[in-house]
Amino acid sequence: MFYREAGQFKASYQADQQIFPIRQDRVAVWALIVFFAAVVPVIADQYWLKAILIPVLIFSLAALGLNILTGYAGQLSLGSAAFMAVGAFGAYNFMLRIDGMPFLLALVMGGLCAAAVGVLFGLPSLRIKGFYLAVATLAAQFFIVWALVKFPWFSNYSSSGVISTQEISILGFVFDGPTSKYMLTLAVVVVLALAAKNMVRSSTGRAWMAVRDMDVAAEVIGIRPMRTKLIAFAVSSFYCGVAGALYAYTYLGTVEPEGFNLDLSFKILFMIIIGGTGSIMGSFLGAAFIVLLPILLDNFVPSLLGDLVSSSFVSNFQLIVFGGMIIFFLIVEPHGLARLWQIGKEKLRLWPFPH
Amino acid sequence: MMTNDMAVADAGQQATGRRIGGVILDLQKISLSFGGVKALTDISFDVREHEIRAIIGPNGAGKSSMLNVINGVYHPQQGDIVFHGETRHEMDPHKAAKQGIARTFQNIALFKGMSVLDNIMTGRNLKMKTNLLQHALFWGAAQREEIEHRKKVEEVIDFLEIQSIRKTPVGRLPYGLQKRVELGRALAAEPSMLLLDEPMAGMNVEEKQDMSRFILDVNDQFGTTIVLIEHDMGVVMDISDRVVVLDYGKKIGDGTPEEVMANPDVIAAYLGTSH
Numbered sequence: 001m002f003y004r005e006a007g008q009f010k011a012s013y014q015a016d017q018q019i020f021p022i023r024q025d026r027v028a029v030w031a032l033i034v035f036f037a038a039v040v041p042v043i044a045d046q047y048w049l050k051a052i053l054i055p056v057l058i059f060s061l062a063a064l065g066l067n068i069l070t071g072y073a074g075q076l077s078l079g080s081a082a083f084m085a086v087g088a089f090g091a092y093n094f095m096l097r098i099d100g101m102p103f104l105l106a107l108v109m110g111g112l113c114a115a116a117v118g119v120l121f122g123l124p125s126l127r128i129k130g131f132y133l134a135v136a137t138l139a140a141q142f143f144i145v146w147a148l149v150k151f152p153w154f155s156n157y158s159s160s161g162v163i164s165t166q167e168i169s170i171l172g173f174v175f176d177g178p179t180s181k182y183m184l185t186l187a188v189v190v191v192l193a194l195a196a197k198n199m200v201r202s203s204t205g206r207a208w209m210a211v212r213d214m215d216v217a218a219e220v221i222g223i224r225p226m227r228t229k230l231i232a233f234a235v236s237s238f239y240c241g242v243a244g245a246l247y248a249y250t251y252l253g254t255v256e257p258e259g260f261n262l263d264l265s266f267k268i269l270f271m272i273i274i275g276g277t278g279s280i281m282g283s284f285l286g287a288a289f290i291v292l293l294p295i296l297l298d299n300f301v302p303s304l305l306g307d308l309v310s311s312s313f314v315s316n317f318q319l320i321v322f323g324g325m326i327i328f329f330l331i332v333e334p335h336g337l338a339r340l341w342q343i344g345k346e347k348l349r350l351w352p353f354p355h
Numbered sequence: 356m357m358t359n360d361m362a363v364a365d366a367g368q369q370a371t372g373r374r375i376g377g378v379i380l381d382l383q384k385i386s387l388s389f390g391g392v393k394a395l396t397d398i399s400f401d402v403r404e405h406e407i408r409a410i411i412g413p414n415g416a417g418k419s420s421m422l423n424v425i426n427g428v429y430h431p432q433q434g435d436i437v438f439h440g441e442t443r444h445e446m447d448p449h450k451a452a453k454q455g456i457a458r459t460f461q462n463i464a465l466f467k468g469m470s471v472l473d474n475i476m477t478g479r480n481l482k483m484k485t486n487l488l489q490h491a492l493f494w495g496a497a498q499r500e501e502i503e504h505r506k507k508v509e510e511v512i513d514f515l516e517i518q519s520i521r522k523t524p525v526g527r528l529p530y531g532l533q534k535r536v537e538l539g540r541a542l543a544a545e546p547s548m549l550l551l552d553e554p555m556a557g558m559n560v561e562e563k564q565d566m567s568r569f570i571l572d573v574n575d576q577f578g579t580t581i582v583l584i585e586h587d588m589g590v591v592m593d594i595s596d597r598v599v600v601l602d603y604g605k606k607i608g609d610g611t612p613e614e615v616m617a618n619p620d621v622i623a624a625y626l627g628t629s630h
Contacts, residue, residue, distance in 0.1 A: 203501075
């Protein structure tokens with residue numbers, strides 16, 4: 001009843017090919033964007049912006065990047081964190097070494113560095129698939145972190161490779177508070193998410209999915225698997241790279257190569273598994289789930305159990321609950337939160353009059 | 356609608372006057388082996404423009420391998436392939452697709468996660484010229500191109516009478532419809548030659564009749580040359596112009612359906628002989 005496309009007729013292909021063809025979706029997306037851009041900065045306090053919203057947005061972007069590669073193009077990767085590192089250190093060096101480098105350009109350049117590295121480590125995908133490819137991308141993960149530590153040039157010869165990011169300023173406006181940093185992050189993420197949505201509904205996206213679903217048939221139709229996979233690696237790494245640069249600039253301020261370790265790669269992989277592979281919205285849901293759940297547990301478990309147990313038990317208990325919830329979700333809905341949402345929408349079409 | 360009817364009437368006239376042209380694909384002494392296994396031995400036959408050419412033979416005779424050779428998936432160790440008067444070297448499926456060869460597969464090879472519409476749209480990927488950045492913006496040229504190709508795809512959808520399922524994910528469709536969608540994907544590429552690998556396998560009588568009609572219509576209306584593999588002898592004899600028979604990777608018969616039916620070697624291969 002509340003989610004019905006009845007009465008919405010498409011008279012042209014242009015109308016049928018809109019980014020959100022159903023009116024309710026359009027309204028919802030605009031409402032969300034307006035809410036997060038206009039209402040949230042006013043009502044959210046510093047802690048929420050700094051510790052929750054900014055990281056959720058950044059991880060959403062990284063998950064989106066991995067989702068393009070794994071969910072849409074079907075290439076399993078364990079190197080997302082490394083590509084984030086390339087983006088972060090790339091943007092840092094462009095800002096450092098070029099006078100008057102605009103921040104947004106540095107962000108793009110960092111992303112492009114990551115894309116180039118991504119293509120390089122994507123080359124094995126031409127010959128190997130699945131788990132074996134995942135192991136090959138593991139090489140990227142270890143190699144890149146090692147290289148960033150090994151060559152101090154990347155971190156401007158700072159001790160132990162830690163970089164402190166420069167001040168962000170665009171056209172004279174300095175982004176120093178959490179609110180302005182949040183707005184910047186939100187803008188970048190929204191633009192890139194819409195771009196990703198556009199890519200996956202155009203022939204690029206169809207080529208990715210074709211290669212994912214049936215590579216021999218894709219080749220016979222005239223799609224070049226090699227080119228398609230490498231484009232997916234490039235775009236995916238670009239997204240991860242931009243996410244990495246934002247991670248350094250708008251979230252942490254100081255980062256070191258070791259911060260972009262395998263744990264982070266796994267975290268991003270879990271985000272898309274839980275959120276839903278092959279779904280743009282799934283990336284956001286997954287990132288929100290993985291970032292928010294530990295925080296929720298942090299706040300609720302101690303207040304529930306109170307003084308009954310020691311604090312070390314509480315922290316271990318959180319991990320157990322976290323793991324348990326992931327398993328629960330995967331059993332209930334192996335296609336992720338995005339599918340759950342889709343099922344919900346289908347139910348809402350009829351509810352509350354199912355007959 | 357008027358123009359549409361006229362187009363159909365037009366096609367009907369062409370159909371009666373459907374003329375089989377010259378040889379467009381000539382396979383000369385093709386031999387293909389995988390290690391010690393000889394899949395094809397010394398096979399020669401040709402395909403003429405606008406004809407329906409059937410390849411038949413018992414299981415394992417090398418029929419699918421033959422199609423794979425034609426569209427560049429397999430590379431024969433010996434023999435020449437002359438397509439449109441040019442001897443082909445260094446063939447790959449992408450080049451074959453560019454030259455206008457499309458195909459369907461014995462086991463349905465659709466993209467399961469995508470809708471019918473998207474599946475058929477992939478058939479037009481080769482003809483799309485816009486690049487990644489334009490796609491990311493989905494504005495101007497990219498959008499116009501998408502709409503232009505969508506129109507072509509809708510023609511294919513109308514032709515195959517699958518309008519009602521265009522937004523359905525192909526994984527949810529019954530087998531017969533999936534086969535039809537796969538034909539649609541191949542047709543969307545507007546091929547000059549269509550290779551069909553057992554288009555009617557596993558279908559019931561009505562579905563076979565539908566599929567036969569589509570194949571004949573494609574041949575009539577678009578003038579597409581068709582090479583098909585099929586096990587149902589009734590269908591093969593009804594719709595094909597010429598038949599080539601393979602057995603154990605060798606050619607044992609070639610000619611019109613009547614000639615092939617009367618060929619003692621073919622009868623032996625299918626029914627066995629008394630020794």
